[in-house]
Amino acid sequence: MTATSRGPVILQILDRADKEILALSRADAGAVYNFQSKFRQNPNARGFWLKQLKGSRLYSARVTDAYRAILLNVGDQHFLLVSVRHRSDVYDDLDRYSYQINRVTGGIEVIDLAAVGNSIVGRLLPADDPTAVPPKTAEIPTLFDSHTDQQLTDLGVAEPLLPSIRRLLTDDDLLRFVDCVPALTADVLLALNDGKTFDEVLDLVTTPVKADEPVDTEDWAAASASPATQVTTDDSALQAILAESFARWQVFLHPTQRKVVDHPYPGSARVSGGPGTGKTIVALHRVRYLAERLKAGKDKPILLTTFNRNLAADLRSRLLDLAGAELSARVDIVNIDKLANRIVNEAGTDTKRRVINEAEALKRWNAFLLELGERRFDAEFLNAEWAHVVLGQAATTRDEYFRARRVGRGKSITREQRDAIWQLTERFTKQLDSEGIWTWRQIAARAARLELDRETRILEANNDESSATGQTLRYRYQHIVVDEAQDLSPTHWRLLRAMTPVGPDDMFIVGDTHQRLYDNQVALSTVGINIRGRRSSRLTISYRTTREILKAATQLLTGETYDDLDGGTDTLNGYRSLLHGAPPIFRGAPTWGQERGLIIGQLRAWTNTSDGSAAVCVPTKEYVAEVIQWLTDDGIQAVEIGPDGPARPDGVHVGTMHRFKGLEYQRVIIAGASDGLVPRRAIDRFRDTDAKRYQQERARDRSRLFVAATRARDDLAVFWHGNRSPFISASLAGLTVSSDDQSSTMELRH
Numbered sequence: 001m002t003a004t005s006r007g008p009v010i011l012q013i014l015d016r017a018d019k020e021i022l023a024l025s026r027a028d029a030g031a032v033y034n035f036q037s038k039f040r041q042n043p044n045a046r047g048f049w050l051k052q053l054k055g056s057r058l059y060s061a062r063v064t065d066a067y068r069a070i071l072l073n074v075g076d077q078h079f080l081l082v083s084v085r086h087r088s089d090v091y092d093d094l095d096r097y098s099y100q101i102n103r104v105t106g107g108i109e110v111i112d113l114a115a116v117g118n119s120i121v122g123r124l125l126p127a128d129d130p131t132a133v134p135p136k137t138a139e140i141p142t143l144f145d146s147h148t149d150q151q152l153t154d155l156g157v158a159e160p161l162l163p164s165i166r167r168l169l170t171d172d173d174l175l176r177f178v179d180c181v182p183a184l185t186a187d188v189l190l191a192l193n194d195g196k197t198f199d200e201v202l203d204l205v206t207t208p209v210k211a212d213e214p215v216d217t218e219d220w221a222a223a224s225a226s227p228a229t230q231v232t233t234d235d236s237a238l239q240a241i242l243a244e245s246f247a248r249w250q251v252f253l254h255p256t257q258r259k260v261v262d263h264p265y266p267g268s269a270r271v272s273g274g275p276g277t278g279k280t281i282v283a284l285h286r287v288r289y290l291a292e293r294l295k296a297g298k299d300k301p302i303l304l305t306t307f308n309r310n311l312a313a314d315l316r317s318r319l320l321d322l323a324g325a326e327l328s329a330r331v332d333i334v335n336i337d338k339l340a341n342r343i344v345n346e347a348g349t350d351t352k353r354r355v356i357n358e359a360e361a362l363k364r365w366n367a368f369l370l371e372l373g374e375r376r377f378d379a380e381f382l383n384a385e386w387a388h389v390v391l392g393q394a395a396t397t398r399d400e401y402f403r404a405r406r407v408g409r410g411k412s413i414t415r416e417q418r419d420a421i422w423q424l425t426e427r428f429t430k431q432l433d434s435e436g437i438w439t440w441r442q443i444a445a446r447a448a449r450l451e452l453d454r455e456t457r458i459l460e461a462n463n464d465e466s467s468a469t470g471q472t473l474r475y476r477y478q479h480i481v482v483d484e485a486q487d488l489s490p491t492h493w494r495l496l497r498a499m500t501p502v503g504p505d506d507m508f509i510v511g512d513t514h515q516r517l518y519d520n521q522v523a524l525s526t527v528g529i530n531i532r533g534r535r536s537s538r539l540t541i542s543y544r545t546t547r548e549i550l551k552a553a554t555q556l557l558t559g560e561t562y563d564d565l566d567g568g569t570d571t572l573n574g575y576r577s578l579l580h581g582a583p584p585i586f587r588g589a590p591t592w593g594q595e596r597g598l599i600i601g602q603l604r605a606w607t608n609t610s611d612g613s614a615a616v617c618v619p620t621k622e623y624v625a626e627v628i629q630w631l632t633d634d635g636i637q638a639v640e641i642g643p644d645g646p647a648r649p650d651g652v653h654v655g656t657m658h659r660f661k662g663l664e665y666q667r668v669i670i671a672g673a674s675d676g677l678v679p680r681r682a683i684d685r686f687r688d689t690d691a692k693r694y695q696q697e698r699a700r701d702r703s704r705l706f707v708a709a710t711r712a713r714d715d716l717a718v719f720w721h722g723n724r725s726p727f728i729s730a731s732l733a734g735l736t737v738s739s740d741d742q743s744s745t746m747e748l749r750h
């Protein structure tokens with residue numbers, strides 16, 4: 001052993017070794033814990049039997065009689081724990097392990113060649129030559145024949161794997177193979193095999209993880225500090241792994257996630273990405289990054305906000321896990337409506353009012369119009385105009401309303417109509433006032449007004465140094481982090497913008513417009529938030545969903561376009577998964593009553609679904625009640641998902657598509673995916689009268705289905721009765737018949 005007792009010994013765990021440790025028995029994992037703490041004190045202690053592979057950086061060390069730790073020495077006293085294996089697997093000479101610094105990413109990669117070899121032949125290789133791989137037979141075409149070795153390594157494929165790659169014949173070979181190779185190699189090969197060109201893979205997969213500086217493949221110290229080397233950062237993370245009290249996301253960030261998190265921005269930044277790409281994880285790490293850099297104090301200079309209450313509760317508990325109590329105490333975590341309400345309460349002028357929700361507001365619009373005998377506009381149109389144009393753009397006078405932009409509001413209106421609308425909304429608002437009630441949108445508008453006024457006072461005080469108010473009045477927050485940004489309204493953005501000064505790292509905005517569930521849209525530049533150019537990044541690897549589910553889910557979106565929160569368009573280009581599993585099931589029944597059989601049958605077929613790992617998602621509340629009844633009658637415990645999440649953790653969870661945001665399940669059934677329900681039949685009336693509105697409502701229903709489908713980790717089943725939803729293509733449904741051939745006699749509920 002060359003390691004001496006010069007400096008402190010550093011021992012970190014390399015990504016993937018944690019999975020092996022967690023697979024050990026409690027006693028053996030405990031032994032790993034003892035091992036690592038003793039090893040740090042003295043790596044040369046006798047009981048370790050520390051053995052170096054000749055001419056190599058690899059060492060084996062004894063953990064217990066049965067287990068060996070495989071260590072990579074990356075610096076004088078600096079080791080990475082790369083594997084914990086049974087003694088019989090290690091073959092004392094460690095020949096089965098290959099290690100390198102990837103010349104594209106600069107990250108350290110350790111490869112178990114024996115596992116790779118086994119994956120190719122699909123059986124165990126002889127123990128006397130674990131790295132042996134059957135020779136390639138010249139005439140049989142292999143998967144990557146059209147790419148040269150040079151091309152593959154330029155894309156970041158690990159060089160030691162090239163001979164094995166040349167022996168991959170089938171998709172199954174590849175899927176087995178990618179389970180035991182470095183993540184970038186897996187990602188590149190899967191993308192090429194999916195038919196992407198060299199340039200596309202370079203652009204989508206390789207460039208985002210490429211090292212910023214040229215890579216020195218002999219500089220192990222630099223490589224161990226590279227974001228591409230995913231290691232535990234401190235002892236507490238290592239302890240957490242061993243105590244099984246950690247979640248992987250707390251420790252191992254993907255290099256693209258790491259780059260977005262650990263980055264000083266000159267102003268606001270925005271992160272997009274499909275479902276499950278770790279946007280919330282990144283938001284949480286970002287909050288920790290910002291909190292660690294705060295000046296000491298007890299105040300809360302960071303705001304972490306999201307759309308609704310249960311998502312905020314989830315952020316709170318996850319931040320506590322990630323950053324601990326002390327840092328979390330410096331962060332104000334509150335959902336956006338509650339934040340607005342707080343500001344209004346603080347002003348003290350409207351504290352006695354009762355809040356009504358959107359559905360209630362619409363009912364009142366209907367009654368109001370009926371009473372007036374008003375027929376020029378319908379209630380939905382006026383409610384939306386009031387929400388998006390009047391309140392959304394903070395128009396408090398007729399003139400302001402006349403100047404307000406109506407982008408995205410559908411059919412255009414004349415000056416005369418504008419005048420009539422203004423008068424109606426004024427009267428409607430007065431009526432609500434007189435009854436002492438208001439909506440969440442009104443609260444947000446009032447809060448935004450209050451905060452904008454406050455900001456004006458701050459700026460005035462700063463300009464006038466003699467003013468005493470300048471000493472005390474400050475912006476509420478130094479940094480604001482927003483999750484689920486796609487669902488915030490322009491008024492919410494105005495409120496947030498006024499709460500933090502424009503400057504470095506002011507706002508960090510995370511969201512995916514493909515998952516927009518509420519009727520809100522914004523171009524951030526119009527509310528003073530600049531996210532253009534390098535301030536925008538996209539995450540593309542899903543950590544939640546399998547390739548099979550992801551492919552089906554993205555097909556549900558075909559034909560729709562999505563905005564990028566700033567007037568442009570966003571796509572799911574490059575969205576992918578390295579996980580694989582069973583193909584999703586798409587199946588129809590003649591009637592809703594018969595769909596019951598599909599639901600119950602599927603839950604029974606999956607087995608062990610009563611532990612909260614499975615959920616049924618339906619289009620409306622009525623269907624929730626009915627499915628819960630069916631499951632209960634069948635002896636299956638059913639638990640409703642309410643506004644604060646599932647009522648209890650076990651059982652089969654049942655809820656509407658709206659409720660599924662922020663949740664994830666091993667197995668998901670989407671039931672009632674029928675034409676007339678998804679999208680809602682109610683929107684048909686806009687088809688001819690307001691094409692823009694029709695398209696927006698339809699896109700929202702599509703997003704709901706997409707969100708529901710992407711909550712599934714391993715298994716997804718989509719059922720319908722009567723005609724299937726038009727969002728489910730014939731190829732998805734596995735049907736060869738044209739849609740006209742679908743049974744038109746099938747009964748549709750409603």
Ligand SMILES: Nc1ncnc2c1ncn2[C@@H]1O[C@H](COP(=O)(O)OP(=O)(O)OP(=O)(O)O)[C@@H](O)[C@H]1O
Nearest residue numbers: 248249252253254275276277278279280281543544
């Ligand atoms: N670096 C990582 N390592 C391990 N797991 C991760 C990582 N990043 C994300 N995950 C896991 O992937 C899943 C999805 O993460 P997260 O909820 O942050 O995604 P999201 O992009 O916010 O999803 P959605 O848009 O659907 O809300 C979670 O289970 C999370 O723990």
